Structures are given as structure tokens and as C-alpha cells.
Amino acid sequence: MTQAGVSQSALEPRIVPRGEHGISRADISENALRVLYGLKRAGFAAYLVGGGVRDLLLGREPKDFDVVTDARPEQVRKLFRNCRLVGRRFRLAHVYFGRDIVEVATFRAIPHADAEGALVDEGRIVRDNVYGTIEEDAVRRDFTVNSLYYNIRDFTVVDYVGGLEDLRAGLIRLIGEPQRRYREDPVRMLRAVRFAAKLGFRIHSQTETPIPRLAHLLEQMPPARLFDEVLKLFQGGYAVETFELLRHYGLFGHLFPLTERALAEEEGGFPHVFVTRALENTDRRVEAGKPVTPAFLYAALLWEPVRLRAAELQAREGLAPLPALQRAGREVLQIQLAHTSIPRRFSLGMREIWELQLRFRYRSGKRPHRFLEHPRFRAAYDFLCLRASAGEDVGEACEWWTQFQEVGPEERATMTRARKKPVRRRRRGRAKKKPPEEA
């Protein structure tokens, strides 16, 4: 690790000329290029940085393009009519092109406790609007592979921290002293895992060693920031690998403590596989370009504790299935909110998906026909079949409802006529054939 230390005052960058790296302007979005050229024309330095450069060098399609410059946010605003300044933690300029936004940041330095504009709380950076040079900007970034700059002036790639080498070696490596960098911002532990899963990289040994020991620092993070991060972790298309790494490093339990506890206990000798099935399903949907909703994701991530708690409430307190499920849902949500927030519009949908699971029991008369019209039928049905695929006993419900949707009106009528009213669940004791949790 040659240049990853942050103490050097003048870093000698490695500069790769155009033609010796794989980035061509044709791969960069038109809007990002407009911003880069606009800044350059006004005499400012302008670079592409972060995930955009990293992904282009890897031959992947970047999610977005971030621009950095030595222009101050106010100067950026004056250059572009369609520009707004945003951000409390740090001020950024957003340049709008219809629905597309190009984010422009000013070079920043790692703040010190005594620096103007900086606020450090027990080693954690709370506010860091300290402007700096490009060298300072390079070393305050998280990982070496995220700190590569593409210079619009001469189309070179500039590397102050050994990121090009790590990119070649497939390594996620924190810049600077890992413990300090994690204490400054514990979310970096989640980001390390996310990039390792997404890129198929290894986490460098010195970057991974402190994680299990510092994982608890996540508990101090604002729940709203962790909510955003959870979506990035599980909706990025690599949720299964990400989940495994999060558990491996002891991070998952600090995001979803009740789920972690449920997963740690096997049930009847079988490990819980529901979350994994759900995440495989999420990854498949992302791959196919289908929407994935936070409500469904959270419903899946919290299902194990909800299911177990509902069963307990039925067995111990004699609650009927629906009230047991409702109360379990409220309790689990309450505890979860202390860790990651869940905006109300999502938590409502999540609880609805859980509660609708009980409606799949009714397969005669008008009810099944009406249920099909329910706005959340599809989500609830997908959820039901996930439960079935994870080995939960839902009887024949998934098959029945699959068929019910596929057939025409006449056969639907037969299906709902053929079956007698569902056997009412007995208060106590075991039903003869179907287990009591049958959906």
C-alpha cells in the first residue's frame, strides 16, 4: 500500500494518457459532458469521479456520472441556468436536464475538528463543507477504486491513491487508516460490502479486519440514512451476495436485529431460507428490468420474525390468526424503526402484504374473485409463492391461486364452486391434515 496513506502533503499522481485507458467520451452521458465542458470553458477544473469512472474502466455501464470541480457551488449555479444547490451535510450543485440530474461537487478536504465549517462528533463527521484541493478531495473519498478522476481538459485518468492497481487486482481498499475511516463514517462498512458484492471484488485484508469489531457503530447512525443504504444494498441487483457478506461480517444484525435472531435459530433442523429466496427473486427482477418496491423488500426482510411472533401469539395467548399477525407486524415494525426508518407509505404496504396472506385461505364463493381486484393482490400473491418456495407450509395455496389467475371465467367459477368452505381453524390442538398456519 504505497499511496493510500493520507499524511503525505503532496501526492504524486499516476496519470494515464488518453488512449492508454478504456474511457471514451462516447461512453459518457451527453449531459455530464455538457457540464464538464461548461465548467472547462469558464476556466475551472472539471473531472468525472467516483463510480462513473470506476465502472467505465471496468467496462460496466455506470449508474450515474458525478462531476467535481474547483468552482464553488455558487459559481456553478451562475454557469448553468438549470441549476439548484442542495444538501445540508455538504452543499452540491444539481444541474437539471429534464429528468436527468448531473451532480457537481466542489473539491473537499477531510475536515479536522478545528477546521472552519467542520463538525466532528466523537470521531464521526457530522458536517464537512471544507473545500480543498483535488489531492485532498482524492484522499477523503472512501475506497481507492472510487477515487479515480477523468480530466476533461486532456482526457487523462488521474490516480492519487493506487486505485488503478486495486481495480486491476479486484480489491476494495479504504484510503487511509481503516479504523479511523470507519469511525468517521460507519456506513463505509456497508459500502465496502456493497461494492465487493457488485463488482465481485475482495475486500483488502486491512480494510475487512476491523469490520466485525466496529459493526456496532451502525447503531448510532441516523435511521433514515440506513434506510437509504438498505435500498442500495438490496435493490442493486446483487442482493444475495450482499446479504451473505453482511452476515459474514456481522453487519446484518445491526440493521435487522430481529431477522438476524430468527435466522440464527434453525426451525426443526432447517435453516431459514425465506430471506434468501426473496433476495434471489429481487435480483431476478432487477436483472429483468422489473420494478422492485421497498414495501415488498421490507416485508420479506422482516417476515421471519413476524411469522414466528404471530405463531407465538396464537399458541401462547390464543389470538386468532389475523389479530396475531397484525400485532406481530406492529411489534416488529416498532423495533425495526429504531434501526432503519421506513417511510409510512412503505410500511403501510408492507403490513398489507403480510395481512393479505391470510386471505389466500378463502377459495370459494365470491371472495377469490374480489381478491383478484385488490390493488396489492399481485404483491401478496408473489409473497405467498415465495413462502411456498422457501418450504413454508401454505398448503396448495400457491398452485391454486396461480391456476385461478390463468384460467378463464368459466373455469374460475368451477374452481370456486368445487371447493367447500374452508375448514374453520380449530381453536386449539392440531387440525387433522392441514397445519394451522395454512394460508
Ligand code: ATP
Ligand atoms: P454507485 O453510484 O455505483 O453506487 P459510487 O461509487 O458512485 O457507486 P456514490 O454513493 O454515488 O457511489 O458516491 C460517489 C462517490 O463519492 C464515491 O465513488 C466516493 O468517491 C464518494 N463517496 C460516497 N460516499 C462516501 C463516503 N461515505 N465516504 C467517502 N467518500 C464517499
Ligand code: MG
Ligand atoms: Mg454514483
